[in-house]
Amino acid sequence: MVDKTSGVPAFRQVAADLRGRIEAGEYAPGTKLPSERELVEAYGVSRPTIRDAVNVLRSEGLVTAEHGRGVFVRPPAMIQRLSRSRLSRAARERDQGAFLADAAAKGFTASSSVKVRFESADDRVAETLAVDVGTEVTVRDRVMRANGLIVQLAVSRLRREFTRGTAVEEVDTGPGGTYARLEEAGYAIGHFVEHVGARMPSPEEASALQIDQGVPVVTVTRVAYGEDGTPLEMNDMVLPADRYELSYEWPAE
Amino acid sequence: MVDKTSGVPAFRQVAADLRGRIEAGEYAPGTKLPSERELVEAYGVSRPTIRDAVNVLRSEGLVTAEHGRGVFVRPPAMIQRLSRSRLSRAARERDQGAFLADAAAKGFTASSSVKVRFESADDRVAETLAVDVGTEVTVRDRVMRANGLIVQLAVSRLRREFTRGTAVEEVDTGPGGTYARLEEAGYAIGHFVEHVGARMPSPEEASALQIDQGVPVVTVTRVAYGEDGTPLEMNDMVLPADRYELSYEWPAE
DNA sequence: CAGTGGTCTAGACCACGGT
DNA sequence: CCGTGGTCTAGACCACTGA
Numbered sequence: 333m334v335d336k337t338s339g340v341p342a343f344r345q346v347a348a349d350l351r352g353r354i355e356a357g358e359y360a361p362g363t364k365l366p367s368e369r370e371l372v373e374a375y376g377v378s379r380p381t382i383r384d385a386v387n388v389l390r391s392e393g394l395v396t397a398e399h400g401r402g403v404f405v406r407p408p409a410m411i412q413r414l415s416r417s418r419l420s421r422a423a424r425e426r427d428q429g430a431f432l433a434d435a436a437a438k439g440f441t442a443s444s445s446v447k448v449r450f451e452s453a454d455d456r457v458a459e460t461l462a463v464d465v466g467t468e469v470t471v472r473d474r475v476m477r478a479n480g481l482i483v484q485l486a487v488s489r490l491r492r493e494f495t496r497g498t499a500v501e502e503v504d505t506g507p508g509g510t511y512a513r514l515e516e517a518g519y520a521i522g523h524f525v526e527h528v529g530a531r532m533p534s535p536e537e538a539s540a541l542q543i544d545q546g547v548p549v550v551t552v553t554r555v556a557y558g559e560d561g562t563p564l565e566m567n568d569m570v571l572p573a574d575r576y577e578l579s580y581e582w583p584a585e
Numbered sequence: 586m587v588d589k590t591s592g593v594p595a596f597r598q599v600a601a602d603l604r605g606r607i608e609a610g611e612y613a614p615g616t617k618l619p620s621e622r623e624l625v626e627a628y629g630v631s632r633p634t635i636r637d638a639v640n641v642l643r644s645e646g647l648v649t650a651e652h653g654r655g656v657f658v659r660p661p662a663m664i665q666r667l668s669r670s671r672l673s674r675a676a677r678e679r680d681q682g683a684f685l686a687d688a689a690a691k692g693f694t695a696s697s698s699v700k701v702r703f704e705s706a707d708d709r710v711a712e713t714l715a716v717d718v719g720t721e722v723t724v725r726d727r728v729m730r731a732n733g734l735i736v737q738l739a740v741s742r743l744r745r746e747f748t749r750g751t752a753v754e755e756v757d758t759g760p761g762g763t764y765a766r767l768e769e770a771g772y773a774i775g776h777f778v779e780h781v782g783a784r785m786p787s788p789e790e791a792s793a794l795q796i797d798q799g800v801p802v803v804t805v806t807r808v809a810y811g812e813d814g815t816p817l818e819m820n821d822m823v824l825p826a827d828r829y830e831l832s833y834e835w836p837a838e
Numbered sequence: 839c840a841g842t843g844g845t846c847t848a849g850a851c852c853a854c855g856g857t
Numbered sequence: 858c859c860g861t862g863g864t865c866t867a868g869a870c871c872a873c874t875g876a
Contacts (some may be wrong), residue, residue: 341844341845341846342845342846343845343846348788351788367860367861367862368861368862369860369861377846377847378846378847378848378849379847379848379849380633380845380846380847380848381845381846381847383862383863384845384846386862387640391644391785391798392785392786392787392788393784393785397861397862397863398854398855398861398862399853399854399855399861399862399863400853400854400855400856400860400861400862400863401854401855401856401860401861401862402860402861402862403861403862416833416835520837521837522836522837523834523835523836523837524834524835524836524837525832525833525834526832526833526834527830527831527832528781528803528830528831528832528833529803529826529829529830529831530783530801530802530803530826531646531800531801531826531827532644532645532646532799532800532801534645535601535604535645545644546785547784547785548783548784548785548801548826549783550781550782550783556837573782573783573784573801574784576782577780577781577782578780578781578782579778579779579780579781580669580778580779580781580833580835581776581777581778581779582669582776582777582833582835583775583776584773584774584775584776584777584809594863594864594865595864595865596864596865620841620842620843621842621843622841622842630865630866631865631866631867631868632866632867632868633864633865633866633867634864634865634866636843636844637864637865639843650842650843650844651842651843651873651874652842652843652844652872652873652874653841653842653843653844653872653873653874653875654841654842654843654873654874654875655841655842655843655874656842656843
């Protein structure tokens, strides 16, 4: 029952009470909450109010609603750990393997499909690749799947002049991938920089990645620089935040 | 006006239309959307339906509602770039300076307050610090402000046996901070690892960090290891995702 | 004070899932 | 088929903002 004299909105009181019961383990991960009509009885408020309360918990990522079934406490997702600062040449030999081999080891059927296109650099691309706006860039649009489920989106961009006549403009870049082809073309990688942020997904991303309400995406922009400091490639990645954790490591000195 | 025959829910049609106008620049960042009552007229649906539509945009982080004033297109926040892999001894001399000096350079009045307490390690802490569950740990709870606004929460934990009798157990750790005191006590830092993720804030975090609906938090757990690989300190940081970007850099080889 | 968003009700009908 | 969540209405009153 809610306290109408407290000044706290009814739907927040209900949300707080349910949240408390979830955190206390009364509703364990994976279990179903009482139906909305039952909650109407229990708390003595109308259904829209109950729905407001449940929506609070949904946007906090605590529960998910399944049409026709009920509202369930969201179990913690299987987290994929991505170790960075491991893109050494040796590791790169195994190529995209990072993703594919990793998944294979876990018994997943992983796949990845690529579309190649060309476009002209907008402000952001021009700035990161240190070119003029409008410069032609090669774009590799990549969708990664595990068990048929899309788990990661990646868009890689390079100045067209670095890729012309190489397999980087093909769907299959060959052994060693993009970085190996760049190196063959005389552009060896000097260092990497990754910019990491997070935000709520766009509707397109949410449906592509099958993200439900209350789960943000982690955005990673990796820039590969040549040995002379020229930016060679930028890679924009979008990951569902509930399925990934990124790890970075560096020496203290 | 909404199309009731399309099968797409009315509130989603309204949300999509408003989103399109925002992205097209018809409603520029910072400007006010038409009032809910005006939207009721414009789209020919009831107010709760309009509110559902606006709520979609709110949880996407596109707009913010201000009671008594209106709904506004959220302007991009001033982004603070945090460069990692820069915790070298030289840089550490400047101490917490990273945060304080940075803010000062931007004309902020920055401050940071610390509470010290002791607790026993739970599962997660025990695992990261490689100790038994229940081991006594020193906890430094830190709140960082810029212009009076809380911008970052950080909780640092160390095995009590490493800090006993040192200034690490004081509010003011002295010049060079925690790491300098650890080093004096014979525990030099060998390397750092950071684990980065994102999620929606808890209600407490949301109000402390003054985050509004639709903005996730970035979580960073930094672990400092000794030269022999012993974990010395773990630092859990929580940052509003719309105000921070993390950058990591490493050589290709 | 008028205009804004915030909360809430008491219904109604629809779409989906599982029996 | 029944129970579930999903959508929607037509109001009502409150709390906040700014002129």
